[in-house]
Amino acid sequence: MTDVIDAIGGELTRYSLITAFSVIGVTVWISYALSDRLTRGRIHGSAIAILIGLIMAYVGGQVTRGEKGIADLAIFSGIGLMGGAMFRDFAIVATAFGVRLDEFLKTGISGIVSLFAGVVVSFIVGACVAYGFGYRDAVAMTTIGAGAATYIVGPVTGGAIGASGELMALSVAAGLVKSILVMTITPFVAPLIGLDNPRSALIFGGLMGTTSGVAAGLAATDPKLVPYGAMTATFYTGLGCLLGPSVIYMIMRAIV
Amino acid sequence: MAIYGTALLALCLLIGSIVGRLLGMAVGVDANVGGVGIAMLMLILFSDRLQRAGRIEPPTRQGIIFWSSVYIPIVVAMAASQNVRAAVTGGPVAILAGVLAVVVSFAMVPLISRIGNEPATKDRS
Numbered sequence: 001m002t003d004v005i006d007a008i009g010g011e012l013t014r015y016s017l018i019t020a021f022s023v024i025g026v027t028v029w030i031s032y033a034l035s036d037r038l039t040r041g042r043i044h045g046s047a048i049a050i051l052i053g054l055i056m057a058y059v060g061g062q063v064t065r066g067e068k069g070i071a072d073l074a075i076f077s078g079i080g081l082m083g084g085a086m087f088r089d090f091a092i093v094a095t096a097f098g099v100r101l102d103e104f105l106k107t108g109i110s111g112i113v114s115l116f117a118g119v120v121v122s123f124i125v126g127a128c129v130a131y132g133f134g135y136r137d138a139v140a141m142t143t144i145g146a147g148a149a150t151y152i153v154g155p156v157t158g159g160a161i162g163a164s165g166e167l168m169a170l171s172v173a174a175g176l177v178k179s180i181l182v183m184t185i186t187p188f189v190a191p192l193i194g195l196d197n198p199r200s201a202l203i204f205g206g207l208m209g210t211t212s213g214v215a216a217g218l219a220a221t222d223p224k225l226v227p228y229g230a231m232t233a234t235f236y237t238g239l240g241c242l243l244g245p246s247v248i249y250m251i252m253r254a255i256v
Numbered sequence: 257m258a259i260y261g262t263a264l265l266a267l268c269l270l271i272g273s274i275v276g277r278l279l280g281m282a283v284g285v286d287a288n289v290g291g292v293g294i295a296m297l298m299l300i301l302f303s304d305r306l307q308r309a310g311r312i313e314p315p316t317r318q319g320i321i322f323w324s325s326v327y328i329p330i331v332v333a334m335a336a337s338q339n340v341r342a343a344v345t346g347g348p349v350a351i352l353a354g355v356l357a358v359v360v361s362f363a364m365v366p367l368i369s370r371i372g373n374e375p376a377t378k379d380r381s
Contacts, residue, residue: 024332049335057336058344065341068337070336079333084334090265091324095324096300097321099300160286173347173350193363208358212334234291238285238288242283
């Protein structure tokens, strides 16, 4: 019997990307059915699918103690490829097809304002929380603040200013909390903050900055808004990595 | 042919990410500065031009549209491969920093929307 299971597992692993297509396809199908039947479409199918994805990721993490969620299980390794940066970025770029250029240029200035505001505010919030928990030196406050920007800005900034491994892990965790929260609560908060047009989506992307959070949050809110939010969000991590170890660290050192 | 569309998309992403990387190097950052955003702008420019010139055949479009239509499944796969355990077990500092950053950023969306939106609100009144 174990031979049979091994054989099946072997085939699923050999075709791991194909396995991922079917697993994710079924997940999406179930989610849309749940959305229709249980919530009468009030909670969008993709919001449910993303939630199921996150639960799968948690279970995978508990089972394997790895860092890539369910993708750390060999037969589901294709999900890591399918949901990795390569395919994610490719699909994000594809959503821009057919978008009109003037819609982007019209909101250019507020997009840039939102980017700077988003990076600075996240740093301040993160640094204040760090201070409140007794991390009172400039390196620690900057690193945790960077993590509150995104989980990429965190370790990049921490690495540049010589933060300890423990601080870097904290900053990555802060960034992950942010990203997961944006993924799950955006559709519920959207009506309260006027997130229903390209302009506010662009600003939203610039303020949040977590590409994965914004990508999933907007998909679950209104897929038409995805290219606008994703566009500004992709500049955020770069800006954060630029400002974090330089301007923000210097300001933080001057204050503390 | 569909591959023409997919190849156009691929070239945009490759060029965008190379430009983003070089931009990062130019400003002294070990990260990609807006590569995907640059790729999106390029795709918008190209498709705008080609569509106006009537040189984009339906199969070519399909080669691009397929990838934007599997966007949600890809995002679901992305969610399933996140390090959720690390986020949940990150401790109070990490959780509070993440949660507050999100709350404050959400609150700022309507504020910044208002700043640059004067003319539109005047139109309505």
